[in-house]
Amino acid sequence: MKAKFADSEKLFNSIEKLACKQDQKILAVWAADCAERVLKNFESVCPEDKRPRLAIEAARKWADGEIPMPEARSIAFDAHASARDLENMSAELAARSAGHSAATAHVAEHAVHASTYAVKSLYHSLKDNANDAVEEERKWQYQHLRELGANKS
Numbered sequence: 290m291k292a293k294f295a296d297s298e299k300l301f302n303s304i305e306k307l308a309c310k311q312d313q314k315i316l317a318v319w320a321a322d323c324a325e326r327v328l329k330n331f332e333s334v335c336p337e338d339k340r341p342r343l344a345i346e347a348a349r350k351w352a353d354g355e356i357p358m359p360e361a362r363s364i365a366f367d368a369h370a371s372a373r374d375l376e377n378m379s380a381e382l383a384a385r386s387a388g389h390s391a392a393t394a395h396v397a398e399h400a401v402h403a404s405t406y407a408v409k410s411l412y413h414s415l416k417d418n419a420n421d422a423v424e425e426e427r428k429w430q431y432q433h434l435r436e437l438g439a440n441k442s
Contacts, residue, residue, distance in 0.1 A: 294412050295420045296405070300427040304434065305401055311438050313397040314352040319434050320390035320403035321348035324383070326426070327410040331383035334375065341387035344368035351394040358394045365391035365399075382410035404430050 308316060324345050331341050347364040350356045368388035375381040386406035392399035408426050412419045 292420055294409065295423070296408060297424050297427050300424065300431060301405070304404060304427065304431050307431065307434050307438070308397075308401050311397075311434065312441060313393065315434075315437050315441055316397050316400035317348045317352040317390065317393040319430075319437050320386075320393045320400035321345045321352075322433060323404045323407040323430055324348075324386040324390040327379075327383040327386060327407045327414070329383075330377075330379040330410050330414045331371075331381075331387070334377045334380040335371065338371050340364075340367045340371040341384045344387040344391035348390040348393055351391070361391045361394035365389070365395070379410045379413035382406045382413060386410060 308319075311319075324341070328341060328345065331338075344364050344367065347356060347361045351358060351361040365388045368384055368391060372381045372384035372388070375384070383406070386403045389399040389403035389406060393403065404427075408423045408430075411426050412423050415422055
């Protein structure tokens with residue numbers, strides 16, 4: 290039997306603390322990177338639906354100054370709409386992760402939500418060792434955010 294979802298409170302708190310110190314545009318890129326790592330969980334179920342992929346792209350475009358915040362926010366709502374009525378939990382959570390990545394353009398705190406939906410999507414996509422994979426993903430998320438923050442110009 291698969292173990293119940295268990296997120297590392299220590300890693301989550303470290304990510305949240307580090308995120309509070311980051312520029313909103315860094316957070317948008319990071320959230321997009323987190324969401325992209327589980328996007329396949331959505332696209333394998335809904336290959337024709339591009340809304341989550343467009344949300345990830347919108348987060349990056351907003352961070353690069355290519356689109357305004359209201360456009361990114363609208364695209365985020367579209368990604369969240371793609372998650373509704375899905376019976377596949379991993380796909381739903383991947384779409385929500387993507388939506389939160391684009392929503393980071395509106396409110397920076399959405400970035401941490403994108404990371405959490407990403408690890409939940411990962412968990413639901415695996416049969417064995419899911420919590421070990423969640424912990425490894427959280428470690429990657431933390432390290433990646435540190436690297437992005439250190440490389441800001």
